[in-house]
Amino acid sequence: MNFPILSLTIFIPxxxxxxxxxxxxxKTTWPRVTALAAAIITFVLTIIVYASYDIAQGGxxxxxxxxxxxxxxxxxxxxxxxxxTPLLLMAGVVLFCGTAVxxxxxxxxxxxxxxxxxLGTSVLGxxxxxxxxxxxFFFELAIFxxxxxxxxxxxxxxxxxxxxxxxxxxxIGSVFALVGVLAIVFLSGANTFDMLLLEQFGFDIGFQQxxxxxxxxxxxxxxxxxxxxxxxxxxxxxAPTAVSMMLAGVEMKVGAFAxxxxxxxxxxxxxxxxxxxxxxxxxxxxxxxxxxALVQTDFKYVIGxxxxxxxxxxxxxxxxxxxxxxxxxxxxxxxxxxxxxxxxSVVGMVYDRAHTRDIPKLGGLFQKMPAAAVAFIVAGLVSMxxxxxxxxxxxxxxxxxxxxxxxxxAIIAVLGILITAGYILxxxxxxxxxxxxxxxxxxGDVSVLDKVSMAILVVMMIALGVFPSLMYPMVQSxxxxxxxxxxxx
Amino acid sequence: METPAFTPAMFLAVLPELGLxxxxxxxxxxxxxxRRRRERDLGLxxxxxxxxxxxxxxxxxxxxxxxxxxxxxxxxMDWATYVFRLVFLIGAAISVLFTMDSDRRIRGxxxxxxxxxxxxxxxxxxxxxDLIMLYLAIETTSIPLYVLSGALVRDQKSTEAGIKxxxxxxxxxxxxxxxxxxxYGFTGTTQMYAxxxxxxxxxxxxxxxxxxxxxxxxxxxxxxxxVPFHFWAPDVYEGAPTPVAGYLSTxxxxxxxxxxxxxLAVVFPDLYPSWLLVAILAVSSMIAGNxxxxxxxxxxxxxAYSSIAQAGYMLIGVAAGTELGYTSSIxxxxxxxxxxxxxxxxVVIVGRTVGSDEIASxxxxxxxxxGLALALMVALLSLGGVPPFAGFIGKLFVFAAAVQAxxxxxxxxxxxxxxxxxxxxxxxLKVVWLNRSENEEEKIPVTRPWALxxxxxxxxMLLLGTLFAPWYQWAMQAATxx
Numbered sequence: 010m011n012f013p014i015l016s017l018t019i020f021i022p023x024x025x026x027x028x029x030x031x032x033x034x035x036k037t038t039w040p041r042v043t044a045l046a047a048a049i050i051t052f053v054l055t056i057i058v059y060a061s062y063d064i065a066q067g068g069x070x071x072x073x074x075x076x077x078x079x080x081x082x083x084x085x086x087x088x089x090x091x092x093x094t095p096l097l098l099m100a101g102v103v104l105f106c107g108t109a110v111x112x113x114x115x116x117x118x119x120x121x122x123x124x125x126x127x128l129g130t131s132v133l134g135x136x137x138x139x140x141x142x143x144x145x146f147f148f149e150l151a152i153f154x155x156x157x158x159x160x161x162x163x164x165x166x167x168x169x170x171x172x173x174x175x176x177x178x179x180x181i182g183s184v185f186a187l188v189g190v191l192a193i194v195f196l197s198g199a200n201t202f203d204m205l206l207l208e209q210f211g212f213d214i215g216f217q218q219x220x221x222x223x224x225x226x227x228x229x230x231x232x233x234x235x236x237x238x239x240x241x242x243x244x245x246x247x248a249p250t251a252v253s254m255m256l257a258g259v260e261m262k263v264g265a266f267a268x269x270x271x272x273x274x275x276x277x278x279x280x281x282x283x284x285x286x287x288x289x290x291x292x293x294x295x296x297x298x299x300x301x302a303l304v305q306t307d308f309k310y311v312i313g314x315x316x317x318x319x320x321x322x323x324x325x326x327x328x329x330x331x332x333x334x335x336x337x338x339x340x341x342x343x344x345x346x347x348x349x350x351x352x353x354s355v356v357g358m359v360y361d362r363a364h365t366r367d368i369p370k371l372g373g374l375f376q377k378m379p380a381a382a383v384a385f386i387v388a389g390l391v392s393m394x395x396x397x398x399x400x401x402x403x404x405x406x407x408x409x410x411x412x413x414x415x416x417x418x419a420i421i422a423v424l425g426i427l428i429t430a431g432y433i434l435x436x437x438x439x440x441x442x443x444x445x446x447x448x449x450x451x452x453g454d455v456s457v458l459d460k461v462s463m464a465i466l467v468v469m470m471i472a473l474g475v476f477p478s479l480m481y482p483m484v485q486s487x488x489x490x491x492x493x494x495x496x497x498x
Numbered sequence: 499m500e501t502p503a504f505t506p507a508m509f510l511a512v513l514p515e516l517g518l519x520x521x522x523x524x525x526x527x528x529x530x531x532x533r534r535r536r537e538r539d540l541g542l543x544x545x546x547x548x549x550x551x552x553x554x555x556x557x558x559x560x561x562x563x564x565x566x567x568x569x570x571x572x573x574x575m576d577w578a579t580y581v582f583r584l585v586f587l588i589g590a591a592i593s594v595l596f597t598m599d600s601d602r603r604i605r606g607x608x609x610x611x612x613x614x615x616x617x618x619x620x621x622x623x624x625x626x627x628d629l630i631m632l633y634l635a636i637e638t639t640s641i642p643l644y645v646l647s648g649a650l651v652r653d654q655k656s657t658e659a660g661i662k663x664x665x666x667x668x669x670x671x672x673x674x675x676x677x678x679x680x681x682y683g684f685t686g687t688t689q690m691y692a693x694x695x696x697x698x699x700x701x702x703x704x705x706x707x708x709x710x711x712x713x714x715x716x717x718x719x720x721x722x723x724x725v726p727f728h729f730w731a732p733d734v735y736e737g738a739p740t741p742v743a744g745y746l747s748t749x750x751x752x753x754x755x756x757x758x759x760x761x762l763a764v765v766f767p768d769l770y771p772s773w774l775l776v777a778i779l780a781v782s783s784m785i786a787g788n789x790x791x792x793x794x795x796x797x798x799x800x801x802a803y804s805s806i807a808q809a810g811y812m813l814i815g816v817a818a819g820t821e822l823g824y825t826s827s828i829x830x831x832x833x834x835x836x837x838x839x840x841x842x843x844x845v846v847i848v849g850r851t852v853g854s855d856e857i858a859s860x861x862x863x864x865x866x867x868x869g870l871a872l873a874l875m876v877a878l879l880s881l882g883g884v885p886p887f888a889g890f891i892g893k894l895f896v897f898a899a900a901v902q903a904x905x906x907x908x909x910x911x912x913x914x915x916x917x918x919x920x921x922x923x924x925x926x927l928k929v930v931w932l933n934r935s936e937n938e939e940e941k942i943p944v945t946r947p948w949a950l951x952x953x954x955x956x957x958x959m960l961l962l963g964t965l966f967a968p969w970y971q972w973a974m975q976a977a978t979x980x
Binding site for chain 2: 030034076077078079080117119120146149150152153156157160161168169172173176177180181184185187188191192194195196
């Protein structure tokens, strides 16, 4: 296929963002319309990519390669496999929904939507990268939109702290990953940034053991691996709704994905050596994140910590290095991305209308915003791993995979899910049910755009839960490819 | 050594320098002939002249693949000379653009004349292949710069800056000259390319060579403001007229690097302690620069300390001592040139309206002038090493050079410093984008020369940060030509 569909997908948001920056300041609707149009086109393109990926053939598809810096064998090299195609779709849908629910941003909308689009390009670019340099380039591209968006449009009380903490944590992680990347390319003697060649390079086992933690944990900071997770709740809470959705929904997957692509797929033997540590840390993520979420009184912090907990499951799946675990991780990355975007959008809608996120001050909102409440219930069910929803088909294989490697991990992690059920139900009851607080009598319902975006996210989670075959075989093909690298190295 | 015979080719070799000389004369005459109110035309003349010289250099001074020594071994025409000349000329041209419409006291013909002469000196610094020529070139560069730093007459800080810069400069220059004289005493030659052969005979004790290397490195470290020879930089940058500070921190620093690279590559390639010294300079510059920058309240001082730290990153590439290391340092220099010029340029523009260089006075800039705020964001993020801007690629290259040379510890020191540095750049961005001020409706006027200079710098940062292959190729050709 010669049509450069992946490049279009990646660069349409970027171009839209640049155009938006050129608009005159007075035209406050132009940026919204342009951004939404670009997000819709991107979303449609990711659907097309998803639908036309040939599962039977497997491997990397829609490949485009243009030399970027021949002296170092750096290329602009994109392509997707069974793992990244669902993530691309997820990024597309979250970008669209994030743009849609931000329709009413009134402070400097031009910059807001431009930066949001840049963030979109960054995440899409990482998911489609087959070149190590390019992956890192797009990975770091997210720094400035994230920081500025949190600082400018974030929650006034914590935005300065949250933005700085998030940016520095992630920057520390990524620069360590950078040293690992440079070592992979230059120290090993591979002298290429082409990941397809690096996958087959066969690094020395001592080398893998030394450098695996640099790249894996460096990137996994963005997946909020314990004990480097504390940027996540603070950052998510400080961020404006759309950025929380992108951060927790997509950016954390970017971290996990990069850790998988660069850490596990390039240094598989290193991964085997370090997997017990990853398992242990990820298990702490699951239980610790859930326990902290249980005691939060801030609505948004609950969801923030739940992301830490759920990303732990993804990392457990990685660390099992077996078929079930990796399959579950692939599905969980998609499922959690959609779910948490929905959570944050509902939290944002509640906050915009009730002007508080303090759980004791909320209550009975089901009467005022039923659509948002239903969406929250669905996301909650996904979060608890209820059969019939995407969470179940993602988490179940992870537990199966973990059971084969370390049963104790599976047992503890299942306990984490029980706690999840606890905090989700608790929040649901306190915020949406019970008596309506008198202060909240004036709260209005959500807008049409809000409803559309929530509906899309809900449909995706239920569709995947009821028809796992929509995604299962695709992720399976991606996992088989990884297993060939892990086993065959 | 054969007696130099003049040929037309030799004039072609020094075409940029001759062009600058003519331009200097033109500016001087125009200053006398034109009436007082026409300073702007002088600026345009200087800018146009510098561009013309840069264009001529680009076309006619392209060196042959085989480097050649001209004027009896005084100058060396190679790719390094070629690339550095262009860097200086472009740096000077952009600085002149920022000078136009800035403080009245520095818009006169004398100011432009001094800029042209010091650029001429830098060109010769990059080309020098002889110790005497090198020393003369360094002084030709420095003396106009001392005057430029003190150009704001009746301004105490500016006068102090000029005097301080001169005293430090004279001191380190004397040490360097002492090193040169020792070299001559040991070897009997001042030709840099002949020195190496004399060392290889083994007649000179290594300890003596280390002493010489130390003395000379002190001189160069002063020029590039590496720690511990950086003390002048913050005071001078703060006191000097802002366009001069920008020029000092970019073109002048680049000239220092040009001679440092040539000296280390040509004279001391096998002297391990000298490379170790460079690594120590790199580490101390990065750490001291970044730590001290964090507490600054004045943006010019912040940029001064940041430029000290930036010199540290560039020294990483030098310390690696490989072809890749040299290449990465030169690439870093080029990307740093456009970046820091933009940063100082925006300080010029904002300072002209706001009347202060305190970081706090940048509050509300993103509302007063969104374009400037975006440009400042690009410049600071490029300094911080964030893609898609030039600084990211520069940092990536120097760290890659350190890793490839098996100096991972140096790369690790560098990346930890990059994190600290990002912090204080982000703090400035926060003030620009978040903090409010009372006069947010009041626009900041940006004249045409300023707008042009800012656009050129931003375009340069984006270009170097995304399509970096051709520039890398240039840097590589320069790095291999020494």
